[in-house]
Amino acid sequence: MAHVLNESQVTEYRREGYTIVRGLFNAEEVDLLRRSAKEDRALDQHAFGRADGEGGTVRLSLWNHPGEGIYGMFARCRRMVDSAEKLLEDEVYHYHSKMIMKDAKVGGAWTWHQDYGYWYQNGVIWPNLVSVSIAVDPATKENGCMQVIPRSHDIGRIEHVLSGDQAGADMERVNAILERLPLVYCEMEPGDAMFFHSNLLHRSDMNRSDNPRWSMICCYNAKSNDPYKDAHHPRYTPLNKVDDDMIVKVGVKRFADDESNVAWLEDANDTSARVLKDKAATK
Numbered sequence: 404m405a406h407v408l409n410e411s412q413v414t415e416y417r418r419e420g421y422t423i424v425r426g427l428f429n430a431e432e433v434d435l436l437r438r439s440a441k442e443d444r445a446l447d448q449h450a451f452g453r454a455d456g457e458g459g460t461v462r463l464s465l466w467n468h469p470g471e472g473i474y475g476m477f478a479r480c481r482r483m484v485d486s487a488e489k490l491l492e493d494e495v496y497h498y499h500s501k502m503i504m505k506d507a508k509v510g511g512a513w514t515w516h517q518d519y520g521y522w523y524q525n526g527v528i529w530p531n532l533v534s535v536s537i538a539v540d541p542a543t544k545e546n547g548c549m550q551v552i553p554r555s556h557d558i559g560r561i562e563h564v565l566s567g568d569q570a571g572a573d574m575e576r577v578n579a580i581l582e583r584l585p586l587v588y589c590e591m592e593p594g595d596a597m598f599f600h601s602n603l604l605h606r607s608d609m610n611r612s613d614n615p616r617w618s619m620i621c622c623y624n625a626k627s628n629d630p631y632k633d634a635h636h637p638r639y640t641p642l643n644k645v646d647d648d649m650i651v652k653v654g655v656k657r658f659a660d661d662e663s664n665v666a667w668l669e670d671a672n673d674t675s676a677r678v679l680k681d682k683a684a685t686k
């Protein structure tokens with residue numbers, strides 16, 4: 404089984420802005436994650452929608468602290484955290500995690516954006532953050548898998564404007580970039596994981612297929628990049644790593660888990676996109 408990212412994966416991440424690790428999690432681990440997520444009433448109750456500006460809405464749940472349950476074991480396991488530390492060349496902390504719940508037929512789109520387009524608004528000075536998208540269901544072109552523009556992370560932060568409820572990158576610029584760089588559909592099997600740079604341009608289509616496309620995304624910030632001001636995601640908070648085998652250990656007793664300490668983030672508290680609207684209003 405794959406463990407920490409190897410040198411060629413690190414090189415690919417630095418050059419392309421992302422790297423996909425096939426089978427980072429085995430079938431037992433990702434089956435536990437999928438079962439837990441789909442049967443998890445708390446996840447469902449804390450889910451909120453973000454209009455995509457194209458007539459659809461994406462549904463997601465978002466939490467700030469990784470906790471002791473199965474989501475926490477994924478976010479805190481060495482495979483993830485040691486890899487993130489290798490990429491960011493620093494101790495990392497958990498910035499937040501989310502479950503993207505792109506249900507069959509109705510799951511909305513994500514507009515072109517850089518994650519740092521959001522996080523810049525939160526007092527994060529460097530784009531030295533990494534997100535890891537773990538496929539919970541198969542992710543295909545048909546069910547709205549992630550699309551990326553390789554090497555776009557080298558461009559630096561692009562201006563973002565409000566698009567529906569999402570922060571969208573300036574499309575005049577994105578279209579000019581698409582004339583110069585390719586677009587790649589990142590199809591993944593359950594258990595595959597994509598590590599991507601916070602300035603990588605990415606989007607995904609609405610899910611018009613009969614198959615759900617859920618994925619869990621864990622985001623890490625470098626300790627040296629502690630935000631200069633408080634926002635709705637945490638400032639540096641030490642992350643307690645766990646051994647990789649904790650995923651299965653905790654997963655099998657998942658129904659006894661207490662996830663009350665994860666700090667769910669309700670939509671009303673998420674201001675990184677909304678601040679763009681406020682800025683537009685005060686111009």
Ligand SMILES: O=C(O)CCC(=O)C(=O)O
Binds near residue numbers: 518536547549605607
């Ligand atoms: O998983 C997706 O479809 C995209 C999610 C995304 O872009 C994000 O959470 O920033």
